[in-house]
Amino acid sequence: MQIYKVGGAVRDRLLGKPVTDIDWVVVGATTEEMLAKGFRPVGADFPVFLHPKSGEEYALARTERKSGRGYGGFTFHASPEVTLEEDLIRRDLTINAMAEDDQHHLTDPYQGQKDLEARLLRHVSPAFAEDPLRVLRVARFAARYADLGFTVAPETLELMRQLSESGELQALTAERSWKEISRALLEDQPQVFIEVLRECGALKVLMPEVDALFGVPQPQAHHPEIDTGVHTLSVLEQAALYKQPLTVRWACLLHDLGKGLTPEEEWPRHIAHEQKGLKLIKAVNERFKAPRDCQELALLVGQYHTHGHRALELKPSTLLELLQSFDIYRRPQRFEEFIAACEMDARGRKGLEQRSYPQADYLRGAAKAARSVAVQPLLEKGFKGPELGEAIKRERLKALKAYKEMASI
Template sequence: MQIYKVGGAVRDRLLGRPVTDIDWVVVGATTEEMLAKGFRPVGADFPVFLHPKSGEEYALARTERKSGRGYGGFTFHASPEVTLEEDLIRRDLTINAMAEDDQQNLTDPYHGQRDLEARLLRHVSPAFAEDPLRVLRVARFAARYAGLGFTVAPETLALMRQLSESGELEALTAERSWKEIARALMEDQPQVFIQVLRECGALKVLMPEVDALFGVPQPEAHHPEIDTGVHTLSVLEQAAQHKQPLTVRWACLLHDLGKGLTPEEEWPRHIAHEHKGLKLIKAVNVRFKAPKDCQELALLVGEYHTHGHRALELKPSTLLELLQSFDVYRRPQRFEEFIAACEMDARGRKGLEQQSYPQADYLRGAATAARSVAVQPLLEKGFKGPELGEAIKRERLKALKAYKDAASA
């Protein structure tokens, strides 16, 4: 029995990056031997075991063969005869197909170290094209390592294009796709994930609503970058630079989908794109079964982001409606995330990345003013039921008028 550290742990050590998860592969062992040593089995499809003390995953060396469609369409074979090289060749990228023993002796049959030095994401074997999930994975790695100068090898991009055109991407489950998308959006440069998907034709298959934004112009006075797709990438880039959470990043990606529906004769204006985009945002949310908080924020940002930008001009009654829509009294965090998404949208414009966004503090102040209205005095005056609701609304409107007057003074 020989045990090797494999994959990401080896790659990141060689890159000088922190190693978080460690995967181990066991060569020359049987399931019975692993159980005898106290390992606990967890793998349903193939033999994976948890170490009795560390809890880390140890997998028996295995080979795989394509047997159906999609990510799960594989038959695995694990036995003591499977070599380390045979186990490594089934992996996606050469930089993920290296192994080292306990002395840090490197096994690198597919030249992963060479590709690390060349800053290339290159597939290990033609079998790469058998697994559609790898299109998303490679785009995610491109987003993670873009800052180090990594790019996708042309021949790998060609295989990704082949997969995108094959219809295999449609076989991916919503859950698997979302897992990759969510991880990619939280990388240092999530805009690269979208760019790579677009370059290989996968964006058109997975998110045609986002793909449709490229080539759609916006008024240059407000958007010096002009192209709506380019703007969306810039907004996503700003969200990452400002360390925004997943909810905000997802909303940033989808906020302008309505502009893809504007007839060409109306370009570069996009009248009512906020409302037109809602059905598209819903469709993308449902397609990937995005978590509820991501879905809700994306829809609210899609509908109200222009309100955010015009906050200083809004009438107190409109401001109150905006606050009610977000339920700022019970869910203050969601409104804070809306403000963040609006600010990223404003900063995601060529040459305006450092511009201040006074709307943010103004909206926070408005929320505080509305929340400051006390309910108890109204109860003491005898208001109840619908009348109480109306009375609270009147007081909040009064508070917002006073707030607006003070801010304007």
Template sequence: MQIYKVGGAVRDRLLGRAVTETDWVVVGSSAEALAVQGFRPVGADFPVFLHPLTGEEYALARTERKSGRGYGGFTFHASPEVTLEEDLIRRDLTINAMAEDAEGHIIDPYGGQRDLAARVLRHVSPAFAEDPLRVLRVARFAARYAPLGFGIAPETQALMSEIAASGELADLSAERVWKEIERALMEPRPDLFIRVLHECGALAALLPEVAALFGVPQTPQHHPEIDTGEHVLRVLQQCAVHDQPLSVRWACLLHDLGKGLTDPRHWPQHIAHETRGLRLIGAVNNRCKVPRDCAELALLVGEYHTHSHRALELRAETLARLFQHLDLYRRPERFAQFVAACEMDARGRLGLESRAYPQADYLRRAADVARGVAVQPLLAQGFKGAALGEALKAARLAALTAFRQAQRSAP
């Protein structure tokens, strides 16, 4: 039995990056032999085991054969006769098809070190095209390693386009798609993830509502970049620059979906795109089985992001309603994420990335005023039940009215 470190752990060590998890491949052994040594199987249909002490994954060397459609359409063959080279050739990219032995020697039969040096993401073999999930994985790696100068090999891009055109992306489960999107949006260049998918045709298959934004113009005085799809990519880039959480990045990706519904006769204006986009945002959330916090924030940002941009002009009554919709008093963290997403939207415009966004501070101070209204005096006055709720609402409105007047009269 021989054990090798494989995949990302080898790749990232050679790149000088921190290794966060280690995978191993076992050559010349069997499931029964591993079980005797205390390894625990992960699943019945996949020859992967957990180490009894470290909990790291050890996979038997295996080959695979395409037997159906989608990510799960494969038959695996694991036996002591399968060689390391046979196991590595089934992997996606050359930079992920390297192994390292116990002495630190690199086994690299498919040119992974060469492509690391050249900063190229290249598929290992034509079998790459058999797994549609690899389109998303390559796009995610592009988003991760772009700061190091990596790009996708033209022949790999061509294969990705073939997969997108085949229709097999539709066979991927929502859970698998969301897992890749979730990870990719948190990479250093989430905008590149979306761009790569768009350029190979996969975005139209996976997120057609987002793909529809490319080529849709906006008013140049507000959006010097003009193209709505390009604007969304710039907003995502700002999310990464400002280290925003996943919920903010997801909301930013979907915030302008309504512009894709505008009749071209009305371009570049997009009247009521905020409310018209809610149906699309909800559909994407449901189709991708998005976690609740991400889904809810996306709907709120989609509907109210222009409220934030016009915050300094809003009447006290409108501010009060906005805070109620955002559930400010019970979920202040969601309010903070809403403001952050709106600021990323404002910064995601060509040449305006560093422009001040005073609306954010204004909304935060207004929220502090509204949240600072004490309920105790109202209780002391005898208010309770529904009457207490109405009295509290009126007191908050009065506080916001005074705040707004003070701001308008300030020099």
């Protein structure tokens, strides 16, 4: 029995990056031997075991054969005869197909170290094209290592293009796709993920609503970058720069989808794009079964982001409607995330990245003013039921009028 550290742990050590998760592969062992040593089985489709003390995953060396469509369409074979090289060749990228023993001796049959030095994301074998999930994975690695200068090898990009055109991407489950998308959006350069998907044709298959934004012009006075797709990438880049959470990043990606529906004769104006985009945002949300908080914020940002930009001009009644839409009294964090998404949208414009965004503090102050209205005095006056609701609304409107007057002084 021989045990090797494989994949990401080896790659990140060689890159000088922190190693978090460690995967192990066991060569020359049987299931019975693993159980005898106290390992606990967890793999349903192939033999994976948890170490009795560390809890880390140990997988028996295995080969795989394509047997159906999609990510799950594989038959696995594990036995003591499977070599380390045979196990490594089934992996996606050369930089993920290295192994090392407990003496740090490197096994690198597919020149992963050479590709690390060349900053290339290159597939290990033609079998790469058998798994459509790898299109998303490679784009995610491109986003993760963009700051180190990594790019996708041309021949790998061509395989990704073939996969995108094959119809295999439609076989991916919403859960698997979302796992890759959400991880990619949380990388330091998530815009690179979208760029790579677009370059290989996967974006128009997975998110045609986002792909449709490229080539759509906006008024240059507000958007020096002009192109709506380029603007979306810039907003995503700003969201990562400001360490925004996944909810905000997802909303940033989808906020302008309505502009893709504007007839060409109306360009570069996009009247009512906020309302038009809601059905598209809803469709993308449902396609990937995004978590509820991501879905809700994306819809709210899509509908109200221009309200955010015009916050200082809004009438107190419109401001109150905005605050009510976000349920700021029970869900203050959601409104804070909306403000963040609006600010990222404002900063995601060429040459205007450092521009101040006074709307943020103004909206926070408005929310504070509305929340300051006490309900108890109204109860003591005998208000109840619908009348109480109307009385609260009147008082909040009064508070917002006073706030607006103070802010304009």
